[in-house]
Amino acid sequence: MLSNLDALLHGFSVALTMHHILLMMAGVLLGILVGVLPGLGAPNGVTLLLPLTFSMDPVSAIILLTSLYWGALFGGSTTSILFNIPGEPSSVATTFDGYPMARQGRATEALTYAFLSAGFGALVGIIVITLLSSSVASFALRFGPPEYFAVYLLAFASFIAFGGGAPLKTIISMGLGFGFGMMGMDTVSGAMRLTFDLPELIRGISFLVVVIGLFGLGELLLTIEEGPEFKGASGRLSPAAMLRAAAGMPRYWLAMLRGSAVGVWMGVTPGGPTAASFMSYGIARRASRRRAQFGKGEPEGVIAPETADHAAGTSAMLPMLALGIPGSATSAVMLGGLMIWGLNPGPMLFVEQKDFVWGMIASMYLGNLVGVVLALATVPLFAAMLSVSFSIIGPVIVTICIVGAYTVAGAPFDLWLAAAFGAAGYMMKKLDYPIAPLVLAMVIGDKAEDAFRQSMLISNGSVGVLWSNWLVGSLTTLAIVFLLWPLAAALLGRRRAPRAAMAANAEGGA
Amino acid sequence: MSLFPRAAAMLGLTLAATLPAAAQPAWKPTRPVEFIVTSGAGGGTDLFARTVQATITKHELVPTSIVVTNKGAGSGAEGFVYGRGAQGDAHKVIFGTNNAWLLPLVAKVAWKPLDLTPVTAMAFDEFLLWAKQDAPYQSAADLIAAAREEPGRLRMGGSQTRDTDQTLTLLVQKATGARFTYIPYRGGGEVGVQLAGGHIDSNTNNPSESVGGWRGGQVRPLCVFRREPLPPGPRVTETQSWSDIPTCASQGIPVEEFRMPRTVFLPPGVPAAAQAFWADVLRRVSETPEWQDYIQRTSQSAALLTPGQMRALMQTEEAAARELYGAEGWLVN
Numbered sequence: 001m002l003s004n005l006d007a008l009l010h011g012f013s014v015a016l017t018m019h020h021i022l023l024m025m026a027g028v029l030l031g032i033l034v035g036v037l038p039g040l041g042a043p044n045g046v047t048l049l050l051p052l053t054f055s056m057d058p059v060s061a062i063i064l065l066t067s068l069y070w071g072a073l074f075g076g077s078t079t080s081i082l083f084n085i086p087g088e089p090s091s092v093a094t095t096f097d098g099y100p101m102a103r104q105g106r107a108t109e110a111l112t113y114a115f116l117s118a119g120f121g122a123l124v125g126i127i128v129i130t131l132l133s134s135s136v137a138s139f140a141l142r143f144g145p146p147e148y149f150a151v152y153l154l155a156f157a158s159f160i161a162f163g164g165g166a167p168l169k170t171i172i173s174m175g176l177g178f179g180f181g182m183m184g185m186d187t188v189s190g191a192m193r194l195t196f197d198l199p200e201l202i203r204g205i206s207f208l209v210v211v212i213g214l215f216g217l218g219e220l221l222l223t224i225e226e227g228p229e230f231k232g233a234s235g236r237l238s239p240a241a242m243l244r245a246a247a248g249m250p251r252y253w254l255a256m257l258r259g260s261a262v263g264v265w266m267g268v269t270p271g272g273p274t275a276a277s278f279m280s281y282g283i284a285r286r287a288s289r290r291r292a293q294f295g296k297g298e299p300e301g302v303i304a305p306e307t308a309d310h311a312a313g314t315s316a317m318l319p320m321l322a323l324g325i326p327g328s329a330t331s332a333v334m335l336g337g338l339m340i341w342g343l344n345p346g347p348m349l350f351v352e353q354k355d356f357v358w359g360m361i362a363s364m365y366l367g368n369l370v371g372v373v374l375a376l377a378t379v380p381l382f383a384a385m386l387s388v389s390f391s392i393i394g395p396v397i398v399t400i401c402i403v404g405a406y407t408v409a410g411a412p413f414d415l416w417l418a419a420a421f422g423a424a425g426y427m428m429k430k431l432d433y434p435i436a437p438l439v440l441a442m443v444i445g446d447k448a449e450d451a452f453r454q455s456m457l458i459s460n461g462s463v464g465v466l467w468s469n470w471l472v473g474s475l476t477t478l479a480i481v482f483l484l485w486p487l488a489a490a491l492l493g494r495r496r497a498p499r500a501a502m503a504a505n506a507e508g509g510a
Numbered sequence: 511m512s513l514f515p516r517a518a519a520m521l522g523l524t525l526a527a528t529l530p531a532a533a534q535p536a537w538k539p540t541r542p543v544e545f546i547v548t549s550g551a552g553g554g555t556d557l558f559a560r561t562v563q564a565t566i567t568k569h570e571l572v573p574t575s576i577v578v579t580n581k582g583a584g585s586g587a588e589g590f591v592y593g594r595g596a597q598g599d600a601h602k603v604i605f606g607t608n609n610a611w612l613l614p615l616v617a618k619v620a621w622k623p624l625d626l627t628p629v630t631a632m633a634f635d636e637f638l639l640w641a642k643q644d645a646p647y648q649s650a651a652d653l654i655a656a657a658r659e660e661p662g663r664l665r666m667g668g669s670q671t672r673d674t675d676q677t678l679t680l681l682v683q684k685a686t687g688a689r690f691t692y693i694p695y696r697g698g699g700e701v702g703v704q705l706a707g708g709h710i711d712s713n714t715n716n717p718s719e720s721v722g723g724w725r726g727g728q729v730r731p732l733c734v735f736r737r738e739p740l741p742p743g744p745r746v747t748e749t750q751s752w753s754d755i756p757t758c759a760s761q762g763i764p765v766e767e768f769r770m771p772r773t774v775f776l777p778p779g780v781p782a783a784a785q786a787f788w789a790d791v792l793r794r795v796s797e798t799p800e801w802q803d804y805i806q807r808t809s810q811s812a813a814l815l816t817p818g819q820m821r822a823l824m825q826t827e828e829a830a831a832r833e834l835y836g837a838e839g840w841l842v843n
Contacts, residue, residue, distance in 0.1 A: 199595070349722070
């Protein structure tokens with residue numbers, strides 16, 4: 001551990017040059033912009049910048065790209081809170097309570113909570129990387145297909161089981177999500193599924209397009225119907241509200257620590273930031289004393305997914321460097337960058353490329369600090385957008401959504417998809433179908449299915465493989481306990497009916 | 511005395527400058543060119559195409575700008591279908607592997623193996639047989655013996671289904687009578703980590719996919735599917751370099767050679783002049799130090815096939831694959 005601290009100090013000496021700090025600021029600013037625009041997410045941003053880095057030295061290149069990633073993670077929360085349109089997939093869970101807060105005129109507060117808790121989560125993630133790099137990497141090696149499946153199952157169980165809502169509607173929504181997730185080529189059998197011989201469907205349905213439709217366009221339709229203005233959203237810039245929120249942060253220390261733990265866990269294993277934020281939200285809703293307020297504008301419902309999202313985003317860098325496992329779509333692109341810069345991810349990277357590895361880790365501390373400051377500085381700017389008349393901002397949002405849907409793959413077909421999902425999102429909201437289970441099923445359903453079928457190939461079809469060692473066994477058992485929780489709660493609920501009713505209400509906002 | 515040679519040299523220069531130009535066809539790009547990459551950003555084909563793009567831009571080999579787009583869904587089917595659809599458009603250049611002609615055999619896709627216009631193959635990526643560092647098998651022969659003793663107990667990992675890795679596994683099984691349980695993953699990097707973690711017993715990764723793990727003492731190569739050992743080069747680990755790995759044939763696996771070409775295509779129906787233009791540009795790319803550096807860094811073997819040689823390669827490989835896949839019941843078309 002001490003040698004790691006030495007290495008970190010060396011890393012700071014690499015990262016702390018004027019050139020690198022400027023790159024960091026440029027990266028974060030670009031990232032915030034990319035993150036704010038739905039569709040143009042961090043993976044696209046990094047892909048666009050990648051060719052620019054070919055002529056840079058690897059340390060500068062990775063600093064620029066990772067800073068862009070941090071910026072995008074911060075920026076993604078902004079539109080989630082203000083307009084109910086997640087800028088990044090991993091900020092979907094932030095909408096559940098962030099948007100209700102904005103509608104109650106507490107946008108500034110919600111944004112401040114989001115950015116500060118995100119910064120906290122990122123810090124925890126980086127500290128874990130710094131101190132435990134070697135043991136975490138060897139832990140990640142223990143994950144084979146059964147373990148991956150158990151991780152996905154656990155993430156799924158902890159989000160789904162701890163919600164209320166009409167079970168049948170939740171199951172329908174989830175089923176649709178699994179269906180959309182499995183379109184395209186199947187990894188295990190190599191067959192095309194649900195493509196109806198349409199070339200456009202070979203790549204499946206992009207999760208980003210679905211999010212843009214269901215959340216972005218769907219929400220706009222709803223807003224238009226309910227009277228074309230942002231209800232209750234006051235654009236008042238109040239530095240006092242920011243300070244008040246900042247001062248209130250320590251009260252949520254438990255939620256922040258829990259969220260960070262979930263995030264680091266999902267970043268290292270790696271389940272990815274999106275699944276981490278859902279899982280953290282689900283657990284917070286179960287564990288919080290104010291669970292009845294979840295979905296109605298509860299700060300803890302913003303803090304939990306944000307800490308987890310960023311802790312996962314930062315800690316996923318470790319398996320990427322040490323093993324070459326991309327924890328997210330963005331780090332998959334960065335891995336390609338490593339190869340182009342002439343570096344091979346693997347255990348030797350930490351030994352042979354100390355400047356690169358520790359320079360990058362040091363830059364993560366600074367980059368996230370810069371990220372928090374810059375993101376907070378944009379709060380008044382974005383909050384002011386709420387006071388612009390809807391007749392102006394509405395069309396702007398539609399334009400951004402459509403451009404975003406097109407950017408995902410440069411395919412005109414995606415525009416029709418986004419429009420269709422917009423209509424679907426409107427109807428789902430009208431008919432009170434929860435959207436979140438659909439989104440979560442799309443994000444992890446496909447991967448979970450692959451992992452399950454790989455496990456079955458390994459075990460010759462025996463489900464016992466999910467209990468074949470203590471790690472996978474305890475994960476699976478925990479997931480099943482979580483899944484059965486609602487049943488147990490329902491049985492208990494017979495005796496304590498009012499409480500169950502409250503939990504059911506809580507789902508309403510999600 | 512000095513005038514004549516100089517004049518001759520000048521004449522030579524002018525000739526050298528005009529001759530290829532005269533021989534060079536009249537086609538050249540008039541608007542931005544699109545490089546269609548049939549893998550996701552960061553994949554092997556992506557690295558290939560971006561190296562070519564960077565080299566072309568640096569040496570100004572093409573008068574217009576070049577945009578790289580990734581269309582890697584469905585093992586690259588997305589990009590090939592897109593290229594197939596751009597009938598006659600020589601401003602679209604498609605980068606892939608042999609999946610251009612193997613994929614249509616095993617998946618229902620909207621193009622036929624020989625539809626695309628071949629330009630060249632610029633490199634061959636090698637395949638090695640890998641085991642975990644602390645595995646009991648000291649040699650490829652040991653591994654095969656174990657797989658023969660208890661058929662199906664040993665797990666072979668690879669990227670995708672019915673793709674190169676599984677084809678090679680099939681060839682090894684046919685040649686040796688051993689049997690593995692094949693586990694498909696999403697990519698070579700993942701397969702390498704799964705081997706390092708002991709979740710599979712072996713894999714057939716390319717050098718660049720597992721070099722990190724080899725250097726880090728997680729996995730080691732048992733043999734290379736090549737007629738000759740790899741050419742000598744700098745040491746990879748403390749004691750070994752790529753050239754120290756024996757060929758698989760010498761280890762009792764009679765699969766003489768298995769390599770994956772890095773291929774370049776144009777859409778169907780482009781003018782022959784355009785085909786010649788791109789073949790010439792890529793020939794010049796292959797002569798730059800940047801390209802040598804790429805080949806060295808990724809431990810591939812450089813090559814430069816003419817369009818004719820390419821077509822011949824496609825035809826022989828397709829026929830062989832048809833026979834092999836037919837016997838396995840893989841063919842869908």
